[in-house]
Amino acid sequence: MCGIFGIYSFERINVAKKIYYGLFALQHRGQEGAGIATSDGRNIHHYKNIGLVTDVFRDDVLQNLFGYIGIGHVRYSTTGGKAVENCQPFVVKSSFGNIAIAHNGDLVNSNELRMDLEKKGHIFTSSTDSEVIAQLLVRELLKTSDKIEAIKNTLKKLIGAYSLLIMFNDSLIAVRDPWGFKPLCIGRDDENIYISSEDCALTTLDAEFVKDLEPGEIIEIKDGGEISSYKLDFDVPEYMSIDVDVPSIYKGATTCMFEYVYFARPDSTIDGISVYKVRKRIGKILAKEHPVEADVVSPIPDSGVAFALGFSEGSKIPYYEGLIKNRYVGRTFILPSQNERELAVRLKLSPVKSVLEGKRVVLVDDSVVRGTTSRRIVNMVRKAGAKEVHLRIGSPKIISPCYYGIDMATKKELIASNKTEEEIGKKIGVESIGYLSLEGLIKAIGRKDLCLACITGKYPTDINFEKIAKRL
Amino acid sequence: MCGIFGIYSFERINVAKKIYYGLFALQHRGQEGAGIATSDGRNIHHYKNIGLVTDVFRDDVLQNLFGYIGIGHVRYSTTGGKAVENCQPFVVKSSFGNIAIAHNGDLVNSNELRMDLEKKGHIFTSSTDSEVIAQLLVRELLKTSDKIEAIKNTLKKLIGAYSLLIMFNDSLIAVRDPWGFKPLCIGRDDENIYISSEDCALTTLDAEFVKDLEPGEIIEIKDGGEISSYKLDFDVPEYMSIDVDVPSIYKGATTCMFEYVYFARPDSTIDGISVYKVRKRIGKILAKEHPVEADVVSPIPDSGVAFALGFSEGSKIPYYEGLIKNRYVGRTFILPSQNERELAVRLKLSPVKSVLEGKRVVLVDDSVVRGTTSRRIVNMVRKAGAKEVHLRIGSPKIISPCYYGIDMATKKELIASNKTEEEIGKKIGVESIGYLSLEGLIKAIGRKDLCLACITGKYPTDINFEKIAKRL
Amino acid sequence: MCGIFGIYSFERINVAKKIYYGLFALQHRGQEGAGIATSDGRNIHHYKNIGLVTDVFRDDVLQNLFGYIGIGHVRYSTTGGKAVENCQPFVVKSSFGNIAIAHNGDLVNSNELRMDLEKKGHIFTSSTDSEVIAQLLVRELLKTSDKIEAIKNTLKKLIGAYSLLIMFNDSLIAVRDPWGFKPLCIGRDDENIYISSEDCALTTLDAEFVKDLEPGEIIEIKDGGEISSYKLDFDVPEYMSIDVDVPSIYKGATTCMFEYVYFARPDSTIDGISVYKVRKRIGKILAKEHPVEADVVSPIPDSGVAFALGFSEGSKIPYYEGLIKNRYVGRTFILPSQNERELAVRLKLSPVKSVLEGKRVVLVDDSVVRGTTSRRIVNMVRKAGAKEVHLRIGSPKIISPCYYGIDMATKKELIASNKTEEEIGKKIGVESIGYLSLEGLIKAIGRKDLCLACITGKYPTDINFEKIAKRL
Amino acid sequence: MCGIFGIYSFERINVAKKIYYGLFALQHRGQEGAGIATSDGRNIHHYKNIGLVTDVFRDDVLQNLFGYIGIGHVRYSTTGGKAVENCQPFVVKSSFGNIAIAHNGDLVNSNELRMDLEKKGHIFTSSTDSEVIAQLLVRELLKTSDKIEAIKNTLKKLIGAYSLLIMFNDSLIAVRDPWGFKPLCIGRDDENIYISSEDCALTTLDAEFVKDLEPGEIIEIKDGGEISSYKLDFDVPEYMSIDVDVPSIYKGATTCMFEYVYFARPDSTIDGISVYKVRKRIGKILAKEHPVEADVVSPIPDSGVAFALGFSEGSKIPYYEGLIKNRYVGRTFILPSQNERELAVRLKLSPVKSVLEGKRVVLVDDSVVRGTTSRRIVNMVRKAGAKEVHLRIGSPKIISPCYYGIDMATKKELIASNKTEEEIGKKIGVESIGYLSLEGLIKAIGRKDLCLACITGKYPTDINFEKIAKRL
Numbered sequence A, B, C, D: 001m002c003g004i005f006g007i008y009s010f011e012r013i014n015v016a017k018k019i020y021y022g023l024f025a026l027q028h029r030g031q032e033g034a035g036i037a038t039s040d041g042r043n044i045h046h047y048k049n050i051g052l053v054t055d056v057f058r059d060d061v062l063q064n065l066f067g068y069i070g071i072g073h074v075r076y077s078t079t080g081g082k083a084v085e086n087c088q089p090f091v092v093k094s095s096f097g098n099i100a101i102a103h104n105g106d107l108v109n110s111n112e113l114r115m116d117l118e119k120k121g122h123i124f125t126s127s128t129d130s131e132v133i134a135q136l137l138v139r140e141l142l143k144t145s146d147k148i149e150a151i152k153n154t155l156k157k158l159i160g161a162y163s164l165l166i167m168f169n170d171s172l173i174a175v176r177d178p179w180g181f182k183p184l185c186i187g188r189d190d191e192n193i194y195i196s197s198e199d200c201a202l203t204t205l206d207a208e209f210v211k212d213l214e215p216g217e218i219i220e221i222k223d224g225g226e227i228s229s230y231k232l233d234f235d236v237p238e239y240m241s242i243d244v245d246v247p248s249i250y251k252g253a254t255t256c257m258f259e260y261v262y263f264a265r266p267d268s269t270i271d272g273i274s275v276y277k278v279r280k281r282i283g284k285i286l287a288k289e290h291p292v293e294a295d296v297v298s299p300i301p302d303s304g305v306a307f308a309l310g311f312s313e314g315s316k317i318p319y320y321e322g323l324i325k326n327r328y329v330g331r332t333f334i335l336p337s338q339n340e341r342e343l344a345v346r347l348k349l350s351p352v353k354s355v356l357e358g359k360r361v362v363l364v365d366d367s368v369v370r371g372t373t374s375r376r377i378v379n380m381v382r383k384a385g386a387k388e389v390h391l392r393i394g395s396p397k398i399i400s401p402c403y404y405g406i407d408m409a410t411k412k413e414l415i416a417s418n419k420t421e422e423e424i425g426k427k428i429g430v431e432s433i434g435y436l437s438l439e440g441l442i443k444a445i446g447r448k449d450l451c452l453a454c455i456t457g458k459y460p461t462d463i464n465f466e467k468i469a470k471r472l
C-alpha cells in the first residue's frame, strides 16, 4: 500500500522533522521501510532504510536532511525480500538536476514499461515503480522543457494505481491517478503546503485540510507557496455499472473500496467520506443483513471495532470487548516455534473471560484472515466459555487478487474464492457466518465510483496477466 | 508497579522462553526494564537490561538461560534514573547457594531496614527492595535451616506492598503480602506450575488458572511440582471501616483499588473480580452520579474505553470513538521540542472529526492526568468541532501520594488535591466535570477490603514520613 | 583507492564467506564501506553498507548471499559524504540480466561520460564510476551480442584508472586499465579462481598466485573455471621519458608509484616487485641521499617502519621504535574537542621516553602529513627528551593532485607544493629534513613505467580540468 | 590482568572524558569490559559494560558521568563467562556513603574471605575480588572512624596481587599490594592528580609522571589535591633468594616479571625500568644464549618485535619483518569454521614472501602459544619459502599456573611444563628452539625483586590449592 507525505515550506524552514511526524501518522500504511528526501533548492539529501519510521530516523539523521521541500514514504511489507534499495523516495541525478519520487499504488503495466526501457538501454537498481516512472520522466524531459508537459506525457503511459510525489530541486508535484485508486489530499498552514495520503497526518501537524486531489489531478507547488492545478486528460475506460442508489463523487473514478473498509486509519476522511462512519454503517447494515440472536457483540480488534459498534447499534445486542489485543504486538519478537501457532495467536489476542463466559457471542471483523487464524480465535473464544460463536464480516467475500497495491497474498483472503459461506463457516467452526453484501458495502460507503475488483473479479483497467505472471 | 512471572517445570524442560512470553503479556505493568533468572538445579543464570521485553531479549540470550525453574520481572518506569542495576530479578551468591528475587510493590520501611543492615556492615549495589529482602533473608537463613521459617522471619520485618518470587537453586517460592496490596496468582498445565502478577499471562500461555494467593500466603514449589502453602501470621492493623454494602474477600485485606481502575489489563481477573467488568460498572455508576445531556460518549483511549462503554450503557447516549490513539506510540521517538507540546498530544491522540463535529461530547477517562494534558485534549476535541465537552472521571479525586508502588508523581494526579472539582473543570476548560464517588467506586469493584489511601489520605500501614523523605 | 576481490568457484560452492575474508585482507585499501554481490547462476544477491568489513557483515547476512560467483569491494574514505548508495558493488537489472560491478580507481572523464548519458535520458542513483560504466556497458550490449566485444567498446571510452570486476549471472570478468594504474592479480586453488587487488588476500586464503593482469588485459572466467584472456587495443599516449637506468615491466604503462610507497600492504607484491623490499630500499637510498649524524633511527608507525629499517641499514644508525602506535586507533571513538588537537595525536602515537631521551633522533615516514600533525609529533618527541630531530621522507615532495583515485586532499600533501624543503623543515621544527629524490624513488621501485604525476605535475592522461572542477 | 585509572581534579572539573582517554591508553590490559565511576562530592555515578572502551562509552553516557573524582577499569578477558556484573568499578551504597572500587590483580585467598563473609550473612552479586574487598572494608569502617585505619585493617586480610583504586564521595585512595605484584603510578598536571596502571596513560594525557607507588603504599588524595602517603605494615614472607648480580628495587618485593616480558605496553616504564629496553636486552641476551647461523631475524608481531630487534643487534643477523599482522584483528568477526583453523592464523598473520624466500629464518616471540598455533605459523613461514626456521623465546619455559591475575590457561603456556625444549621444538617443527634462561631474564630486567612463580613453581605467597580448586 504505502503512504506518502510531502511538504513545501514557503518560509524556507527545514521540513524533515515535520515529514517525520507526518510519516509517523501514516505508519499504518506501511511498516517495512521508511525514507525522506529533502531539497534545499540546490541539492537533494535523503535517507531511507528498512524498519519503522521511529527505528529508521534518529535525530542526527534528520538534522542532516536540510531543505525546505521534502517528501517521505512508508513502505508496505510485501512478500518479496526486504531490501533498502526498494525503500523510497527514489532519488536520481539526471541532466535536469536531482529528482526524488515517492509512490503509493501499483502499476499494472510496470513490467512492460520496464522491459521497454531496458531494451532502450536503461538499467534498474531497484524493483520499484518509482524507478520506472523516473526513467520515463527523464526521457520526456529531454523532449520538452515544460515540466508539467513532460509529467503529463509520462503519466499517460502508466496504467494502474499511483498517488505520486515528485520533487525537483525547486518544486514539488503531486499526482493522483485518473482512476483515483488511492487517496491523496492537500493541507496548509501559515508556513507550509502539505500533501498526504490521508488527512489524519494533517491533523497531527495541525494543518488545515484544503482538498482531496481529484482523479487525474496534478498539483504543482512552487516558489512562494503558489499552487497550480492541472488535469491529465486521459480517458479512463468505462467500469462496470453499479445499480445502487448512491451518487458518484468523481464520474468514472474507481477508488479502492478497501481503503474505507480496512486500510485507512479510522479517523481519516477520504474524498469527503469519513472512514469511521463508513465502518459504523457497515456494522449496522450487517446487523440487518445477517441478524442473529445473541448476548454480546465483540470485535476482533483493531479492524473489527467500528463494525462491531455499528452492529451493536443496529442489532441492539450490547457491545463488549471480548478480545484484548496486546499493544506491544508489532515489535519484532522471538517467534514461537512452528508447533506453537496457537501461542502466536494468544500473544496477539487475549479473551476476556468475564465477557464471554456462557454467552452467545457475535464476533465482527473486516475479512476472514487465513481460515486457520480465524479458527484459532474462535477456539480461544469458545475455550473462554462462549456458548455460541457467530461471525460477521464487514465486506463481501474477496475472490480475486488485487493488482493495484494491496497484497492479497499476505491477507490470504482468497480462501473465500472457492468456498461457499457455509463451507467457510464450517471450516472456522462457527454457528453462523455472514458476509456484507456488495450493495450493502456500496451503500455504507455512500459512493459508487469504487473499485470492486477483488470482490467481483472485474478490473477497472486492462490487466496483462501474462506479463504480470512473468514478473513474479 | 512492576510485573512478576515464575515457572517451575516439573518435567525439567527449559522455561526461559515461556517466561519471556509471560513477561510479554505483563509488559503493561512496567516498560523500563526486564529480566529473567533461571535455575538448572545447580546454578542460576540471569540476564536483565533497560528496555522492553522484546528489546532486552534476543534468541541467543534466551537460549543461554538454562533451567527448569525461572522467574522474570518487568520494571515500572519511575522518575529515578534508569540503571541496569535496578532491574530485577536480583541475583546473589550466598552461603546458601544462589538466590534470585523479583518484587512487585514498595516497602514502606525499606529505608529503615536498609539503614539497619548498613549499620551491621551490609552493603548495597542497587536501590531495589529486592536487595534489602535478600540481605534480610540470608541473615535469617543463618539462624535456621528451615527455609520457610527463615522466609517467615524475614517477611515479618517488611511493611508495605510485596508480591514476591524467591528462587533457590532447587525451589521456587511465591509470597503475597498480608495486606494483599498487589495481585498474584497460580496457574498450571501438564508440565509446569506458573506464578503471575495477573492471570492474563496464564491465558497467553494456555495455563489453567488455579487460584489467587491469599494475603499473607506463602507458596513453595519443589521437586516433582509439589506445592505447599504456608500462612504468614502477621497482624495487619485495622484499616478504616467502610460503610458500603459490599462484602470483603479477605478479611482485613487492603488490595489496591487502582489495579482495578487503571493498572491491570482489562482482561485480567483479580481476586475473582473481572477488571473489565469493574470498569464497565464504574462507567454505569458515573452516568448515574453525573448525568448530562449529550450526543456522544467518547473515551480517552485506552484507559477510558471500558468506562465510556459503561457510561453509554448507563446514559443511553451513543458510544463513539472520538479520539484515535496512534498505535505506534510507546516506541522511542524523536520528541517534539518544548514549544511543540501540543504536537506531542496530537502524535498520541487524533480526533475523529466526523464523530465530534457539532456534537455535545462526554469524554471519559480514569483520572485527570496533569491539568495541561487534559486541557490540550479538550482543546483538540473542540477544534474538531465539538459544541460542548463534558469530562467524566472513573475514580474519585486522588489527593494523597501512594507509598505502595504506584508513582503518583508521574501521574501528577495531585492537581486534584487542592482544587475543587469546579476549579479543575475550569482549568481544563470543560462545560462540566464529574468524578466517581468513593461509594460508587467501592460498589463498582464489589469488595470493601481495598486500599483507598490515595483517595482518602488514610494509609493501611504506618508511614514514617520522615524516613521516606530522607530517602528521596 | 578501494580494494576489489572476486571468486569463481567452479565447484559451485558458495563464495560469500571467502570473499568476506578476502576483503578483510584488503581492508587497508578502504575503510568507509564494504559490499559483496554473489550470483547463483540465475540471480544476483548483494549487500553493502557503510563501515568496516567486520561491521557490515554478520553471519546471517553472509549466509543469504548464495552463489558460486561473487565480487566484493572495500570503499576508500573520501571527503564526500558517506552514503550507502556510493558503496559497491553496483548492481543493476538490465535486459541482459543482472550485472554487478566493482571498481578501483578514478576515471578522469567520468563527468563527461555522465553528462553525455544524462543527455541521452539516463539517470544516476549514485556518484560512482561503476554506475557510469554499467550504463555504457548496457548500451554496448544492445549493439552486439558478444559480451567481450561490448566490454571492449565500453572500455575504449574510459580514461583514467580502473581495475574492474564485472559479474554477469554466469560469468566473471576482470579488467585492468591500459595504463595499469592500479594492481590486479589472479590466483587459484583446487576449487576456485580468485581476482584480487593485492596478492596478500590470496595468501590469506591460501590460494596460489597465478599472475598479475597486464595493463589492458581482460580476463573472463566461465563455466568449469575456464579462463580466457583478451587484450584491449587502446593506444596509451606517450608519457614523459624517464632517464633512470631501470627497466620497464610493461611498455608504456604508468603504474601508480604510491601503491609501492604507501598504499599497498607491505607483504604484497605488485607486478613482481615486493612492496616491503621497495620500502627498505627507499630507506637505504634515503640514508645515502640525506645522511645525518644521529643516535637513533625511528619510524613514524606504521607507514615509516620499513623505510626506517632501510635507513638504519644504510646509515648504520641503530633502529629503535621511538613512537608506539595505539593499536585500538581506527575504531570510532569520542573525539577530543577542537582545542585538544595535541591529545588527538597522543591518542594515536606515544613516545618511548627511554629510547628518545638525550638522543639525536632521525624520524622517517612516507610523506609529510599536514604540517601541523608533523609538528605535533616532533614536539612530542622533543618533549620526551630528544636532543635533535631530523626528518627523512620516503618520497619526493607531492606537489600536484592525483586524479586517479588517491585523495591527496585527505593526505593534505600539497603543503609541499609551494614551499622549499627548508621552509617545510622550519615549519615543522626539525633540525634537518630530507626528501627522497625522484631518481632514488624510481631506482628503489626498480621499474620506470610509473605514474609520477603527483610529484612531477605531468599526467599520463589528458585531464579536462574544467570538467573536473565542475563536478566538485 | 586488568588496568585501572583514576583522577582527582582539584579544580573540580568533570573527569569522565579524561578517564575515558586514560582507559583507551590502557586498553591492552583488558578487552572484555570497561567501566567508569565518578563522584561529584555527593553522589557516585557509574557506567560499565562488556566490550572495548570505545564500544562501551558513547558521548551521552560520558556526559552523564558528572564529578571531579573518578576511577576507571578495563577488564581482562578470562575464561569465565562474560557478565556485566563482573565489570568494574564495583559501586556500593553503605552506611559510609557510596564506595567505588577498581582492582587489578588476583587475591589468592578471596575464596576463603568470601566464604567467611557469607557465613556472617553477607551476600555477593558478582564474582569479583572488588566486592570482597568492599564488604571487608565496610565492616572495618564500622569499627573505626579513621578511613585509612579501616583500609589498613582490610588490606591486612588480603593475600595476593592487588593494585587498587578506592573512591569515596570526597576522596580517592590508591593502594599497591605489599608484594608490589602489579604496577601503579602517580602523575599530575596543573589541575589533576592521576593514578594509572602504567605511565603510558599519563603520557597520553600529557601528565607529568610523579612516582611509582611502593609495595604496601597507600596514597590518599583529598580536598585541594593534597596527597598523603601511608605505609601498610605487613610482613611479606621471604621469597626464594636469587643468585644473580642485579639489585632489588624494593626489598622483599616480588613484582611480576611477565609485565616486563609481555603484558605492559612497550612504551611504559615500570618501577623505573623501561619495558622496551628490557625487551631489547632480552633479545640481545637470547642471541648470546642461543646463537644460530641464519640470514634473517623476524619477530612474531607484535609481542616479538622488540626481542627480535635485540636479537638482531646481538647476533648481527639483519632484522626483517617476515610476518605482517593484520591491523583489523581484534574486531569481532565471523570466525572460520573448525576445519579452517589455519585460515584463522592466516587472517591474523601474513608472511612476506620476499623476505622469507630461500632464507634461514630466526623467529622470535615472548612465549610459545599453544603448540598448534606456533606450528601453524612455522608451516606458513616454510610455505613462504624459508629454508630453515629457528625459534627463540624471550622468556624461560612457563611451567606453573599464575594465581595473581594472569590467565595462563588462555595463554596455554603449560605445554612447556612436561616437555623438554627439544620435544617442544620437534612438535612445532623447527630446526632449533631456544628459551631465555632464568638468569638471563633477571639480568635483562635488571632487578631481582621479581615474582618468578610461573617459571619456577615457587610462589611468593601461601597458596591454598584446595580452596582455589573449589572455587573453579
Ligand SMILES: Nc1ncnc2c1ncn2[C@@H]1O[C@H](COP(=O)(O)OP(=O)(O)O)[C@@H](O)[C@H]1O
Binding pocket: A028, A261, A262, A263, A264, A265, A266, A300, A301, A302, A303, A304, A325, A366, B324, B325, B326, B327
Ligand atoms: N491508531 C489506530 N487506531 C485504531 N485502528 C487503527 C489505527 N491505525 C490503524 N487502524 C486500523 O487497524 C486495522 C488493522 O489492525 P488489526 O486489525 O489490529 O491488524 P491486522 O491487520 O493484523 O488484522 C485497520 O483496519 C486500520 O484501519
Ligand SMILES: Nc1ncnc2c1ncn2[C@@H]1O[C@H](COP(=O)(O)OP(=O)(O)O)[C@@H](O)[C@H]1O
Binding pocket: A324, A325, A326, A327, B028, B261, B262, B263, B264, B265, B266, B300, B301, B302, B303, B304, B325, B366
Ligand atoms: N492490551 C491492552 N488493551 C487495552 N487496554 C490495555 C491493554 N494493556 C493495558 N491496557 C490499559 O491501558 C490503560 C493505559 O493506557 P493509556 O490510557 O493509553 O495510557 P496512559 O497511561 O498514557 O493514559 C490502562 O488502563 C490499562 O489497563
Ligand SMILES: Nc1ncnc2c1ncn2[C@@H]1O[C@H](COP(=O)(O)OP(=O)(O)O)[C@@H](O)[C@H]1O
Binding pocket: C028, C261, C262, C263, C264, C265, C266, C300, C301, C302, C303, C304, C325, C366, D324, D325, D326, D327
Ligand atoms: N597490517 C599491516 N601491517 C603493517 N603495515 C600495514 C598494514 N596494513 C597497512 N599497512 C601500512 O600502513 C600504512 C598506513 O598506516 P599508518 O601510517 O599507521 O596510518 P596513516 O595513514 O594515518 O599514516 C601504509 O603504509 C600501509 O602500507
Ligand SMILES: Nc1ncnc2c1ncn2[C@@H]1O[C@H](COP(=O)(O)OP(=O)(O)O)[C@@H](O)[C@H]1O
Binding pocket: C324, C325, C326, C327, D028, D261, D262, D263, D264, D265, D266, D300, D301, D302, D303, D304, D325, D366
Ligand atoms: N600499541 C602497541 N604497540 C605495540 N605493541 C603493543 C601495543 N600494545 C600492546 N603491545 C604489546 O603487544 C603484545 C601482544 O600483542 P600480540 O603479540 O600481537 O598478541 P598476542 O597476545 O595474540 O600474541 C604485548 O607484548 C604488548 O606489550
Ligand code: SF4
Binding pocket: A181, A255, A256, A257, A258, A259, A401, A402, A403, A404, A405, A406, A451, A452, A453, A454, A455
Ligand atoms: S482490487 Fe480491491 S483492494 Fe485492489 S484497488 Fe480494487 S478494491 Fe482495492
Ligand code: SF4
Binding pocket: B181, B255, B256, B257, B258, B259, B401, B402, B403, B404, B405, B406, B451, B452, B453, B454, B455
Ligand atoms: S495508595 Fe492508591 S495506588 Fe497506592 S496502593 Fe493504595 S489504592 Fe493503590
Ligand code: SF4
Binding pocket: C181, C255, C256, C257, C258, C259, C401, C402, C403, C404, C405, C406, C451, C452, C453, C454, C455
Ligand atoms: S598521481 Fe600520484 S597517486 Fe595518483 S596515480 Fe599517479 S603516482 Fe599514483
Ligand code: SF4
Binding pocket: D181, D255, D256, D257, D258, D259, D401, D402, D403, D404, D405, D406, D451, D452, D453, D454, D455
Ligand atoms: S606467577 Fe608469573 S605471571 Fe603470575 S605474577 Fe608471578 S611472574 Fe607474573
Ligand SMILES: [Mg+2]
Binding pocket: A300, A301, A302, A303, A304, A365
Ligand atoms: Mg484485523
Ligand SMILES: [Mg+2]
Binding pocket: B300, B301, B302, B303, B304, B365
Ligand atoms: Mg490513559
Ligand SMILES: [Mg+2]
Binding pocket: C300, C301, C302, C303, C304, C365
Ligand atoms: Mg603513516
Ligand SMILES: [Mg+2]
Binding pocket: D300, D301, D302, D303, D304, D365
Ligand atoms: Mg604475541
